[in-house]
Amino acid sequence: MRIGSAVAGGGHHVDQPYPDPFTYDRPYRKVLAREFNSVSPENQMKWEFIHPERNRYNFGPADAIVRFARENGQVVRGHTLLWHSQNPAWLNEGTFTKAELRSILKSHIFTVVGHYRGKIQQWDVANEIFNENGEYRQENIFIRELGPGIVADAFRWAHQADPRAQLFLNDYGVEWPGVKVDAYEALAKQLLADRVPLHGFASQAHLSMRYGAPDQLASVLQRFDDLGLHTAITELDVRMDLPEGGVPTAEQLATQATYYKTVLDACLAVDGCNSFTIWGFTDKYSWVPVFFPSEGAATVMWDDFAKKPAYYALRDTLKAARR
Numbered sequence: 259m260r261i262g263s264a265v266a267g268g269g270h271h272v273d274q275p276y277p278d279p280f281t282y283d284r285p286y287r288k289v290l291a292r293e294f295n296s297v298s299p300e301n302q303m304k305w306e307f308i309h310p311e312r313n314r315y316n317f318g319p320a321d322a323i324v325r326f327a328r329e330n331g332q333v334v335r336g337h338t339l340l341w342h343s344q345n346p347a348w349l350n351e352g353t354f355t356k357a358e359l360r361s362i363l364k365s366h367i368f369t370v371v372g373h374y375r376g377k378i379q380q381w382d383v384a385n386e387i388f389n390e391n392g393e394y395r396q397e398n399i400f401i402r403e404l405g406p407g408i409v410a411d412a413f414r415w416a417h418q419a420d421p422r423a424q425l426f427l428n429d430y431g432v433e434w435p436g437v438k439v440d441a442y443e444a445l446a447k448q449l450l451a452d453r454v455p456l457h458g459f460a461s462q463a464h465l466s467m468r469y470g471a472p473d474q475l476a477s478v479l480q481r482f483d484d485l486g487l488h489t490a491i492t493e494l495d496v497r498m499d500l501p502e503g504g505v506p507t508a509e510q511l512a513t514q515a516t517y518y519k520t521v522l523d524a525c526l527a528v529d530g531c532n533s534f535t536i537w538g539f540t541d542k543y544s545w546v547p548v549f550f551p552s553e554g555a556a557t558v559m560w561d562d563f564a565k566k567p568a569y570y571a572l573r574d575t576l577k578a579a580r581r
């Protein structure tokens with residue numbers, strides 16, 4: 259079982275009043291090395307970061323994470339190759355023929371996946387490709403311009419570039435059954451029928467205590483397990499509405515711990531769910547307060563890395579599962 263964390267850097271961190279966390283926060287690095295056996299670059303492998311200009315790749319920050327992982331006996335989850343968000347301006351604002359756009363995606367995948375060949379356990383090849391209604395997202399430039407068939411091509415190219423990496427579909431809003439899960443199940447069946455190298459389905463699990471714990475998650479994951487796929491939890495966090503003063507109550511923290519445990523239990527209940535990743539381990543660097551105003555405290559540790567009840571809930575659940 260791999261227990262992972264996102265590695266803070268890039269994205270929203272760039273606008274925060276601290277230097278790059280992964281590079282400069284030594285206590286942070288210590289906890290990251292000690293507590294986890296899997297890491298996911300939070301932003302450092304996204305297009306805008308790793309491919310900032312059409313003819314320039316920026317591998318340095320992601321390379322540093324891959325090196326750190328190797329030194330600490332951790333695997334790496336690659337994130338991500340085909341997504342509508344965090345793409346560079348040259349891609350979003352460029353005018354390309356369909357043939358050019360296709361070759362841009364193909365060479366990006368061959369270059370990035372090839373660069374890390376043999377060093378990535380799981381790649382989130384396609385991220386958030388369906389909207390809430392289970393329709394292909396038209397904000398995704400590749401899907402909009404080239405049609406949904408591009409998803410299968412992305413998997414084929416990634417597999418050619420690194421035959422050993424497990425290739426995943428990844429999304430949020432798939433923690434409960436519904437049309438989005440149905441869309442993924444239909445797509446997974448189609449891809450498998452077409453012999454496309456799809457190996458896994460992942461639930462991000464960005465949860466909010468406004469909506470209740472995902473008590474049907476195991477049954478959702480099981481549907482993909484039944485297709486012969488790996489499953490994974492890739493970006494778990496549990497945000498809450500912060501009271502006046504910003505400090506969660508003991509009751510809120512206890513509830514949060516049960517959410518974390520619910521998700522881990524779901525993964526443990528499914529045979530092929532061997533990868534469980536939280537989206538950062540400390541509130542110090544969490545994306546939540548930046549993206550969800552008035553919500554926060556979503557991770558398992560406080561700013562000073564002191565452990566919350568959610569941390570102990572995960573630890574005790576893992577201990578019990580090992581017996």
Ligand code: XIL
Nearest residue numbers: 268269270271300301385462493545
């Ligand atoms: C978030 C990062 O945590 C932020 O640093 C960044 O500013 C925006 O993206 N789904 C995903 C992740 O697949 O890549 C997102 O990460 C959170 C939602």
